[in-house]
Amino acid sequence: HLQLQESGPGLVKPSETLSLTCTVSGGSISSSSYYWGWIRQPPGKGLEWIGSVYFSGFTYYNPSLKSRLTISVDTSKNQFSLRLSSVTAADTAVYYCARHSVTTGLYWGQGTLVTVSS
Amino acid sequence: SYVLTQPPSVSVAPGQTARITCGGNNIGSTSVHWYHQRPGQAPVLVVYDDGDRPSGIPKRFSGSNSGNTATLTISRVEAGDEADYYCQMWDTTSDHVVFGGGTKLTVL
Numbered sequence: 001h002l003q004l005q006e007s008g009p010g011l012v013k014p015s016e017t018l019s020l021t022c023t024v025s026g027g028s029i030s031s032s033s034y035y036w037g038w039i040r041q042p043p044g045k046g047l048e049w050i051g052s053v054y055f056s057g058f059t060y061y062n063p064s065l066k067s068r069l070t071i072s073v074d075t076s077k078n079q080f081s082l083r084l085s086s087v088t089a090a091d092t093a094v095y096y097c098a099r100h101s102v103t104t105g106l107y108w109g110q111g112t113l114v115t116v117s118s
Numbered sequence: 119s120y121v122l123t124q125p126p127s128v129s130v131a132p133g134q135t136a137r138i139t140c141g142g143n144n145i146g147s148t149s150v151h152w153y154h155q156r157p158g159q160a161p162v163l164v165v166y167d168d169g170d171r172p173s174g175i176p177k178r179f180s181g182s183n184s185g186n187t188a189t190l191t192i193s194r195v196e197a198g199d200e201a202d203y204y205c206q207m208w209d210t211t212s213d214h215v216v217f218g219g220g221t222k223l224t225v226l
Contacts, residue, residue: 037215039215039217046204046217046218046219046220047161047204047206047217047220048217049214049215049216049217052215060213060214060215062214063119096160096161100208100215102149102208102210103149103166103167104151104166104167105151105153105163105166105167105206106151106153106161106163106206106215107163108160108161108162108163109160110160111160
């Protein structure tokens, strides 16, 4: 039974870097069939794709976030991570990690709320 | 960038059929997925690859995709179906995940 669990600070100060990790259990992050992605949802708003990583380390980024974004994968720990620099209040959101492919859709973690505030 | 367009809201009486559309340029040539999301919860996949259902999703949920419109159909709507619904696809031109803006389904 696949499970994805987000972890990281729930509060980040403006101008600092938001860092989250997604731990995958019940499946291998080294599978060639899937991508591993991050999605966020600001309070009361819709879903926004942040970016995704393949097990090889190849990344796909939302152009609107690309200049501040790093997504990486650690196959030895079955984890992948998100780093978003120079955050502002507009980055306050629930952040989800997910497994996805072109034809199977997204399988989601439970999400974690990150608030940007001093 | 590719845009998916959903109606902001759809209302339906219990027992009736709800249809939620997702518009996009030649969307029929892609694989479209649908999620429902209840308040405070993570999205849940209800239809994948245009019309397939994950295990545990009732047969009342079905999907179709042709031309410039994909459609999620919910038959015999129940009060528990009230949620936000999102369509999603992978844009192969840009290698990006794309979401629709979401549709709030209200059961009258």
